[in-house]
Structures are given as structure tokens and as C-alpha cells.
Amino acid sequence: MTIAQIFPAAGVSPLTEDRRPHAVVIGAGVGGLTAGALLGARGYRVTVFDPLDAPGGRAYAHRQDGFTFDAGPTIITAPWLFEQVWAECGFSLADDVDIRPNDPFYKVRFDDGTWFSYSGDAAAMEAEIARISPEDVAGYRSFMEESRRIYEVAFLQFAETPFHSLRVTAEALAKLVRLGGYRSVHDVVAKHFRHPKLRTLFSFHPLLIGGNPFTATSFYCLIAHLESKHGVHFVMGGTNALVQGLARLVERGGGRVRLGETVETILTSGRQATGVRLLGGETVAADLVVSNCDPATTYGKLLRHHPRRRWTDAKIGRADYSMGLFLWYFGTDRRYDDVGHHTMLFGPRYRSLLDDIFRRKTLAEDFSLYLHRPSASDPSVAPPGCDAFYVLSPVPNLAGGQDWTDLAESYRARIAAHLEETLLPDLGRHVVTSRIATPVDFRDRLLSWQGAGFSFEPKLFQSAWFRAHNKSEELDNLYLCGAGTHPGAGLPGVVCSARIVANLVPAAADLAGAPASARSPGPGGAR
Structure with a gap:
């Protein structure tokens, strides 16, 4: 089954055979589909495999009894990232997806019945804070200023920077340490706010990406500024409508999304990924492989047969998961x-x-x-x-x-x-x-290690270089995107991880002279 059969769309042309270098993407989550669409725009023939009956992964949609339920992500905080993806593929996001702002962002109810309306309006926020603790209004201003400083480094400079070398990592960490990245989110919030309700209110954001506010690195304080600057948005029809749009981008680029297909193994030869084998036995050759799976699943299951230097079973077992x-x-x-x-x-x-x-x-x-x-x-x-x-x-x-x-x-x-x-x-x-x-x-269902909602817990020593790299250390042409990779979970992080992958892969033209056997489908075909 393909995406076109489930979500037919005008403008998606029937696929024809081509000889472009072949990129296999494992997983039709937001990260995998974004990577697939970008690779298609950069000259690759793309095939995306996913075991579910519809695309989305954690952003799947359940449809029953006339209701539509987004399975997971519901909050869009950086819509311009999606606008960039559509533009790079030669299309306009607004033609496919209707994204609208929420105002207020959230309503918050404390256990004693106190309510707080959380928005991007600074004056309204100060009035809400004053109702609870007037002396904390100044703390709100200083916290938002610190959040801005962290955002301008951790997000604007490093969200799309691959952390594959110790030199790059050392330079980045030097900047981030100066910003207090060794502190937890709650530590930073407590420095600015005295009232316990406000400490809770302004430190809960890491929970939205799988982190404990008391152990998550303070880099994630950037979310407060990200929201206030760019707003909180929703997608008409649900977040899965955005997923459907991404899947159509893949097909518009000549790629294919194969649903109900489980990748059992990444095939290897030396330090090369040569393709994948599906659960039914079909093998599909590839010039490169992109895994949108949980990194622990990628290394612990899909590469269980391959000798691993960093991502050993012992390391996977020692990691802390969300x-x-x-x-x-x-x-x-x-x-x-x-x-x-x-x-x-x-x-x-x-x-x-x-x-x-x-x-x-x-x-x-x-x-x-x-x-x-x-x-x-x-x-x-x-x-x-x-x-x-x-x-x-x-x-x-x-x-x-x-x-x-x-x-x-x-x-x-x-x-x-x-x-x-x-x-x-x-x-x-x-x-x-x-x-x-x-x-x-x-x-x-989602092949998430330990059933964790967001893969690795976002702690300091499971972030940046210490997180799963977007270019695998184990194979030269294996790439990873998604919640468990740099920069982390949440829709902005997942999209940024896919952009990193698209920027890291070799130019398709450089692979065009490879032997035809390296680019053609294996037994059973990829199409």
C-alpha cells in the first residue's frame, strides 16, 4: 500500500523508473518523511518504508466513529521550519497545510483550582504572574531575557549543526557552558522565580520532549523564548494533515512511501550499508540508508548482526530513556x-x-x-x-x-x-x-526502546555529541534522524535532524557514476 492510495492528491504523478542514486528511509515519521522529501529535491530516488498502515509514526492519526485523534504531537512552535522544507522542494506550505495560531497558548490549572492563561503577550503574562506573586514579575522579565540568550545560541546556531567531531563539540560546548548548560531547567527557573507555582509553570516544558525538568539541561529553557517569539500553532485537520503533506512531497519528488512494510535488517558489507531486508524476505538495494527509527532500535535490532564500536548492546542498555x-x-x-x-x-x-x-x-x-x-x-x-x-x-x-x-x-x-x-x-x-x-x-507499534515516548532522555550528557549522531559512526553511508538524534525530540528538533541529514549526504551527482548494481532494486524490486 502506498501513500497515494490512502491520501490521493492532485499533482502527484505516477512513478516512472529512473536511475538516480537510491536512498532508503526507514520510518515514515515526521523526520523520515522530511528527510525523504529533501533528498528527493536534491536528486535522490527515495523509498520510505513504514510498518503502519498510514504515515506519521508518533504523529499518526486514529480515525474512528467520525472522530480524528492525533496520536501524539499537537503543538507547532516553529512553522517556518516546515515552510523552508516546502520551499526547498519547490512548493508552498500554505497550498497543502493550514497552520493557525493558538491564543492563548495554554490554560494551566493548578491542583488548588488556580488558573493561569499562558500566552505570548508579555503584558498579559505579567498581569497573570502578578495575580499569583507580584514580586515575581521582575523575575519573569529576567527569565525571558535568559531564555532569549540561550535560544540565540542553542537553537539558532546549533540546532542544525552536526556534532560529529570533538573539535566542533568542544567549541559549541564552550559557548553553551558559558550559558550555564550544566544547570537543569528547574535550576535556572528557580533562580528567577520564588513562588512554587511559577517555578512549576516555567519549568514544565522539557516534559513536552521527554525530559525531567530537574535533570534536563538548561538549554531547553529556550522553549519559552521560541514560543513567545514565534507563537504556538495548530494544524487544521490535525497534525497528521501536516504528515500527509510531507508524504505527498516525497511522491512529488518521484519517491515512494511503502506502508505496511517492516524493515527487519539493514544489509551491510564492510562499512557500507547496501540496502535493507523486509520482514517478508524482500531485499532492497540502496546507495544510502536513513533511519528514522529509535537509535536503540536501529543499532540494537536492525544492525544486531553488525560489529559495533560505539553503539554496543551494553551502551544501549546503560542509556537513560525518556x-x-x-x-x-x-x-x-x-x-x-x-x-x-x-x-x-x-x-x-x-x-x-x-x-x-x-x-x-x-x-x-x-x-x-x-x-x-x-x-x-x-x-x-x-x-x-x-x-x-x-x-x-x-x-x-x-x-x-x-x-x-x-x-x-x-x-x-x-x-x-x-x-x-x-x-x-x-x-x-x-x-x-x-x-x-x-x-x-x-x-x-512504534518500535520505541523500553516503550519510551521520546527516545533518549534529554540530559546534558545525552545531548549534542553525546546523543546519537546524524551520520552513523558504525557505517559510512548510514544516517539517522528523529527524536533520539541531535538536536532532540519535538517537531522542531525532528525537522532539524532531517535537515542535518540532507546536508550531510553526498551530492546525488557524485554517486551517479556508481555501478548500476549499487543503485538498482534488489530481488523483488524497490518500486
């Missing part, structure tokens, strides 16, 4: 028009809850939640008069040993009861469709 995610997707037969697009519901504990999740890996009785109501802005994702929701709870990854077969329904019921008590009255009587996802789904 928390797991419990998600409940549900639709109601009524609307809750007083609930916004994005709502954060903080529980009674902060640091000790995060210790339970990240360090002790125990499933606590309490929780903090993110509630997504896209039908607040886009009625098309639900039937008339209805609402579409998902609620996300950070939980331990599978290293915690929880049996989600037994726990899933009771945990969902606890979350439902809390939402009914705090935000969604009579919820139990109005749910008309429902599904859940646990860390087991991330492991089995």
Missing part, C-alpha cells in the same frame, strides 16, 4: 466550550512525582495531565455537536515493570474521574468513543 506515556483518546456527544485547545492540569506534587516517574519508575496514585481539545479550534475533527479529546499522563517507561494489560483500564478510569471532577462535568455519560495507548504500544 518517560513513558499513557494516552486516552475519547470523543463526547456534547461540546465543552469552556475548555480551551490546550490545557495543563498539574497535580498536587511536582518534583516527587517526577522522581516517581523518572528515577523510581513507580506508577503513582496522583498525576499531572495534558488535555488536548482540538475541536475547540477545528470542528472538522468531530461530528457536529461533539468534541474530540486526548489526555496524556507521563508514566514510567517499561523499565518500571508495570503490567499495562492489568493497569490500563483502571488508570484510565482514575483519569476520567479526575477530569469529571475538575473540568468535564458528567463526562462518563457523554463518552461515545474511546481508545488508549500505553508504553507497550510505543514498544510494539
